[in-house]
Amino acid sequence: DMDITGRAKLGIAYAFQQPVRFKGLTVRDLLELSAGEKLGHNELCALLGKVGLCAEEYIDREMSGALSGGEAKRIEIATVLARNVKLSVFDEPEAGIDLWSFSRLVETFEEIRNGTTGSLVIISHQERILSIADEIIVVADGTIRTAGSREEVLPKLLGGEYACRCPQRNGGGCQ
Numbered sequence: 279d280m281d282i283t284g285r286a287k288l289g290i291a292y293a294f295q296q297p298v299r300f301k302g303l304t305v306r307d308l309l310e311l312s313a314g315e316k317l318g319h320n321e322l323c324a325l326l327g328k329v330g331l332c333a334e335e336y337i338d339r340e341m342s343g344a345l346s347g348g349e350a351k352r353i354e355i356a357t358v359l360a361r362n363v364k365l366s367v368f369d370e371p372e373a374g375i376d377l378w379s380f381s382r383l384v385e386t387f388e389e390i391r392n393g394t395t396g397s398l399v400i401i402s403h404q405e406r407i408l409s410i411a412d413e414i415i416v417v418a419d420g421t422i423r424t425a426g427s428r429e430e431v432l433p434k435l436l437g438g439e440y441a442c443r444c445p446q447r448n449g450g451g452c453q
Contacts (some may be wrong), residue, residue, distance in 0.1 A: 289364035297354040300341040305353055308341055312357035325356045328386045330379030348374040367399045
């Protein structure tokens with residue numbers, strides 16, 4: 279058992295499925311807090327650009343309820359990217375994100391995956407994100423159903439071998 283500070287010191291970052299809102303804190307403040315240093319305009323542009331946001335429109339905005347769910351989610355992902363950690367955990371990073379931003383997010387994950395800066399754990403149900411994974415673990419009802427390489431597990435997932443089955447109801451046809 280380790281608290282959040284201990285995990286951060288080990289180089290572990292976590293992006294929640296539902297991002298936390300911080301009234302009174304600007305996007306710039308949050309990114310600089312995450313990075314542990316002041317960030318220049320170009321660095322802010324690069325971080326926000328990786329998640330499909332324009333720094334000009336966001337750096338001075340407050341991290342409050344005024345942001346849409348998708349905007350808050352993308353900014354939270356940018357905070358994880360700003361940390362340059364050893365292990366990044368993203369819980370359904372695609373939730374609330376539009377199609378263009380989703381494509382950019384997948385590209386960002388591919389860049390991280392192909393780089394040498396750290397490892398990613400992505401909790402997702404999206405085939406496009408699964409297709410960039412090295413390893414896939416299928417969990418259902420709190421149990422690991424299968425684990426293995428993308429080449430081994432993804433075809434089984436897409437073919438329905440590990441798909442959920444409805445319980446048969448009153449003699450119905452659902453199997």
